[in-house]
Amino acid sequence: MSVRVSLFATCVANEFFAEACADTVRLLRHLGVDLDVPRAQTCCGQPSHNSGHVEDARRMAAHTLDAFADAEYVVLPSGSCAAMIRAVYPDLIGTDAARALAARTYELTQFLVDVLAVESLGDGLRGLRIAYHHGCHALRELGVERQPVHLLRASGAEVVAWEADQECCGFGGLFSAKMPEVSAAMADRKLDTLPRVDVLTSADGGCLLQLDGRSRMRERGISVRHLAHLLWSATGR
Amino acid sequence: MSRVNPGGYREAAAATLRDEPDVRDSVGSATRTFDAHRRTAYGAIDVERWRDWARDVKSHALTHLDDYLEQAERALLDRGAQVHWAETAADALGVLDAIVERRGVRSAVKGKSMLSEELEVNAHLERLGVRPVETDLGEYIIQLLGEPPSHIVGPAIHKSLEDCRRLFHDRLGTPLSAEPDELAAAARHALRAEFLAADLGISGGNFLAADTGTLALIENEGNIRLSTSLPPVHVAFVGIEKVVPRFTDLAGLLQLTARAATGQPIGNFVSLIQGPRRSDEVDGPEEFHVVLVDNGRTTLFADDIAWEALRCVRCGACLNICPVYRQTGGHAYGWTYSGPIGSIISPGLLGLEEAMPLPNASSLCGACTDVCPVRIPIHELLHHWREEAVAEGLAPRGEAFGSRLYAAMATRPGAFRAGGGLLRHTPWPWIGRSLPVLGGWLQERAAPKPSRKSFLKLWDEGIE
Incomplete structure (x- = not known):
């Protein structure tokens, strides 16, 4: 019997990384997953929660809880949104249903490696030099560290050493708009230490918007792609 | 108080990045070095157990604060110290008035103390006609520049070696090409005269052991040892949250604090002060005053969630790893305590409205929480203050x-x-x-x- 997954595209990826979400669909189907996309999904509530508007966040969390009530697994191509459901919902909502949803929610690479036990997706990334940015919530709240790097390396890519790979990019949701100057300086630290690579990637759309937006403003010519896109490319399909 | 301006954070941070790009380089390089040393020093011990233990000791002390403070007072009095209770900054500063008058104090040497910055001790001494002299090298540098410290442990880390060369050339006559050792020697020479002439020595306190009334001070330069033992009067300003139950607790806390702060197994100098000079001793002050300062700490303690911030041992590890702090250094935060820890204690000590927008001066990346030696959930408390700000109508409409x-x-x-x-x-x-x-x-x-x-x-x- 195949694994049933409900995909939560997340608000940022739905609008800005639609093709990466489509690649997530292709990848999970390729791996034999029975996939559905609940129509009622919107936003996990993280933007409101992080800025202290917890009542608004609670309403969005309750909505998301309903939208994914029937899901066997919930998979997100976004570390920070997955962390919102796993690490914040249980306290924010405080019900068994919230705790149960948290327990069956996974960031994409976490799901691939820890649940599906994927060792390798193919060798479609052979020869690519890739820099992987560890989003803070994926890293600290989900403990996602080796999974994305493992999958990229197993697909033939060289994941380069990068001294700032685990430093915050400065996105931080509304932080990036409230404190734009400091936020941009944080992105510059990432970009200025970045070794020469073919692609800069991450499991988080917010971080990618930040790094790509800053890179393009400074005309750095860095190719920024969502991790889900690279993982589908890894299959060579 | 003109120096208190957290409200100007965004503008000050932007101005630093725009007008003083060297600050970002100096702060970035110093904090990364501090953090690398901290990482190595943590790696050499079973640090998770140490952190659990330190959290428990500090939390226990805080939740029995009245008992331990009274015990500390009794022990201090038994050893001949004079104890003053100061509810506000004005109360704390008032202690100096009587001493300055009675002893005819004209100059005071100071060991590094963040609490004395919080209280604005130097400005008060000047009002009393006393010349305060900072004796920590970093503090000495910024005193010459007329600036407040920008970091809890490295007050002058926003300055480059070149900045210091120019400053010492102008003020102490060293050559513009002077090496760091020569600069330190010049400061040492200038300070030696100050130590010998001072009528008063002022310090803070890292820990106060309740059972023995022992004041513990950590340093690397020996200037605190001199400031607290050479002048005839020593006044120590100690936050009430610094009390710990037992003398034996100091062993672990002193080591863990040094590892977190600078990556050292222990500070070069640890002073364990047990009262004024006794009749059979050759060194030490005639008078030893301990000023136990509240100044908003009990307000912070009353917050069911944010009280954990009072465990802070002022190591600066959270500043060193903070990607936000690293961009600007501490001045942008507009008050004594900067970086992640500053942004969670300032709302308690100053009041949340006054401290806004400091809780927003963070991407909530959580790196600070990873390194705190007393396991303060720093990024969660930043979020807590954001939540409070919304509840109190302080978020922008x-x-x-x-x-x-x-x-x-x-x-x-x-x-x-x-x-x-x-x-x-x-x-x-x-x-x-x-x-x-x-x-x-x-x-x-x-x-x-x-x-x-x-x-x-x-x-x-x-x-x-």
Whole structure:
């Protein structure tokens, strides 16, 4: 019997990384997953929660809880949104249903490696030099560290050493708009230490918007792609 | 108090980045070095157990604060110290008035103390006609410059070696090419005369052991040892949260604090002060005063969640790893305590309204929480203060409205999708800059590139 997954595209990826979400669909189907996309999904509530508007966040969390009530697994191509459901919902909502949803929610690479036990997706990334940015919530709240790097390396890519790979990019949701100057300086630290690579990637759309937006403003010519896109490319399909 | 200006954080941070780009280089390099040493020093011990233990000791002391403070007072009095209780900064500073008058104090040497910065001791001494002399090398540098410290442990880390060479050349006559050792020697020479002439020595306190009344001080330069033992009077300003139950607790706390702060197994000098000079001793002050300072700490303690911030041992590890702090250093935060720890204690000590927007001066990355030696959940407390700010109506009205509207749309999938469509078709580069949130975003970044169709649209149309 195949694994049933409900995909939560997340608000940022739905609008800005639609093709990466489509690649997530292709990848999970390729791996034999029975996939559905609940129509009622919107936003996990993280933007409101992080800025202290917890009542608004609670309403969005309750909505998301309903939208994914029937899901066997919930998979997100976004570390920070997955962390919102796993690490914040249980306290924010405080019900068994919230705790149960948290327990069956996974960031994409976490799901691939820890649940599906994927060792390798193919060798479609052979020869690519890739820099992987560890989003803070994926890293600290989900403990996602080796999974994305493992999958990229197993697909033939060289994941380069990068001294700032685990430093915050400065996105931080509304932080990036409230404190734009400091936020941009944080992105510059990432970009200025970045070794020469073919692609800069991450499991988080917010971080990618930040790094790509800053890179393009400074005309750095860095190719920024969502991790889900690279993982589908890894299959060579 | 003119120096208190957290409200100017964003402007001050932007100005530092724009007008003083060297600060980012100096602070970045110093904090990364501190943090690398901290990492190595943590790696050499079973640090998770140490952190658990230190958290428990400090939490226990805080939750029995009245008992331990009274015990400490009795022990201090037994050893011949004089104890003063100061509810406010004015009460604390008032202790100096009587001493200065009675002893005819004309100059005072000071060991490094953040609490003395919080209380603005130097300005008060000057009002009393006393010349305060900072004797920690970093503090000495910024005193010459007329600046407050920018870091808890390295007060002058925002200055480069070149800055110091020019300053010492102008003020102490060293050559412009002087090496760091020569600069330190020049400061040492100048300070030696100050130590010998001082009528008063002032220090802070890292820990106060309740059972023995022992004041523990950590340092690397020997200047605290001299400031507290050479002048005839020693006044120590000690925050009430610094009390710990037992003398034996100091062993672990002193080591863990040094490892967290500078990566040293222990400070070069540890002074364990047990009262004024006794009749059979050759060194030490005739008078030893301990000023136990509240100044907002009990208010912070009364907050059910934020009280954990009072465990802080002022090591600066959270500043060193903070990607926000690293961009500007501490001055932008507008008060004595900067970085992540400053942003969670200032709302308690100054009041939340006064401390805004410091809780927002963070991306909530959580790196600070990873390194705190007493396991203060720093990023969670930053979030707590944001939540409080919203509850007290201190969040910008536009933001509160925006969040409510966003939540209303996000609970109606059709409306949310329509809104998303609008977002994708907005001609960002042209109109985005004038919008509240997007304007801030676009100021520093090229406009984001929305997907041609949303994912849900692609899904509806069929993928592959």
